Amino acid sequence: MPYELKSLRHFVAVAEAGSVGKAAQQLHMAQPPLSVHIRKLETQIGAALFHREPGGMRLTDAGSALYVRAREALALANEGFESARAIAGGHRGRLSIGYMFSLGYAWLPRLVPALRVALPNVELQFVEMSALTCEAQILSHRVTIGLCMPQPTRAELATAVVGSEPLRLAMPSNARLSRLKAVPVPQLQGLRLIGLPTFKEDADTSLVASLLRRHQVSMQVVERVETVHAAMALVLAGEGYAIVPACAAASAPTGVVLRPLQDVPESFDVAACWRLDLVSPLVDPFVAVARAVFGSRAKSWSPTFTETKKRST
Numbered sequence: 001m002p003y004e005l006k007s008l009r010h011f012v013a014v015a016e017a018g019s020v021g022k023a024a025q026q027l028h029m030a031q032p033p034l035s036v037h038i039r040k041l042e043t044q045i046g047a048a049l050f051h052r053e054p055g056g057m058r059l060t061d062a063g064s065a066l067y068v069r070a071r072e073a074l075a076l077a078n079e080g081f082e083s084a085r086a087i088a089g090g091h092r093g094r095l096s097i098g099y100m101f102s103l104g105y106a107w108l109p110r111l112v113p114a115l116r117v118a119l120p121n122v123e124l125q126f127v128e129m130s131a132l133t134c135e136a137q138i139l140s141h142r143v144t145i146g147l148c149m150p151q152p153t154r155a156e157l158a159t160a161v162v163g164s165e166p167l168r169l170a171m172p173s174n175a176r177l178s179r180l181k182a183v184p185v186p187q188l189q190g191l192r193l194i195g196l197p198t199f200k201e202d203a204d205t206s207l208v209a210s211l212l213r214r215h216q217v218s219m220q221v222v223e224r225v226e227t228v229h230a231a232m233a234l235v236l237a238g239e240g241y242a243i244v245p246a247c248a249a250a251s252a253p254t255g256v257v258l259r260p261l262q263d264v265p266e267s268f269d270v271a272a273c274w275r276l277d278l279v280s281p282l283v284d285p286f287v288a289v290a291r292a293v294f295g296s297r298a299k300s301w302s303p304t305f306t307e308t309k310k311r312s313t
Helices: 004-019 022-025 033-043 061-088 103-118 136-137 208-215 228-236 246-251 281-293 307-312
Strands: 050-053 056-059 093-100 123-131 145-147 157-172 193-196 220-224 244-247 256-260 267-275
Touching: 004 022, 004 033, 004 056, 004 061, 004 228, 033 244, 033 267, 056 061, 056 157, 061 220, 093 103, 093 136, 103 246, 103 281, 123 136, 136 157, 136 267, 145 281, 157 208, 157 228, 157 246, 193 228, 208 307, 228 244, 228 246, 228 256, 244 246, 246 256, 267 281
Parallel strands: 093 123, 093 145, 193 220
Antiparallel strands: 050 056, 145 267, 157 244, 157 256, 157 267
16 A cells, blocks of 8 residues: 555644644644645545645545544554464464363363463363373364473473373272271282373383382283273273372262372373473463462473573573
8 A cells, every 4th residue: 555654644644733834743744745745635535635724634534544443553553563473472373372181171271360460361172182182182283382291292292291180090999908097008909090191102111100110010901091081081981090190089980089109109191282482471471370380399390482582582
């Protein structure tokens, strides 16, 4: 378009002041250049915009039509500038948050209100994920930042541990071990295990496998399922036991009980994950809120937007 915002601003200033001289003072510029701007604008439009009178400048019909639209254009432009500044500063925008099924009942009721307070003008969208789909959903931009458990290992993903979930043994409520307040790991010897997915091809590298190895306990993996919910359904069906995160208790079906493992310090890490090439000022606030709510120790911290930006400037 031939009309710059600067020209429209000059035009509106003259229209509202009713005088080139008064408008020039308001714009902190000399009167002759402002008169030149107005004449050039009239030449571009091909019509007079003002009646020049002894008492000042009065809008013509063409000028009145332009005045209404010029004010709207300037208002929209200012709104656009402010929106861009707000989004760049992390005060406004849209954040699509993915979460594992097992974290829903236990994490979202605490996390979402804290995010609403910390990011009041940011639109939040929530997407359910599973351990086998979370990487693809983040990499495909369907999810901006995901809460994953276990922590993904893809090189294209940045991660930050934001919390942890202690290990629990899920079993039928009528199982012998359900009468114990805490289950000694050696008592798992020979039991049937319903395993959870691992991001690594070798399942023996999982947290549960390492725990059993450390205690020299062998369990028969009879099934490996995609979600904690599926594992507990099979537990309820009598297919075996499952070692699950403590948060699974929030959605455990009737007939399934969870017990802690005695003297077991290990826990499942919950990591915030996002594309390594993502440039968003919303990542740092999200991680900070999640850590504040769930009290995570700081580890496995990949470069965030702020840190990446500092290195590139």
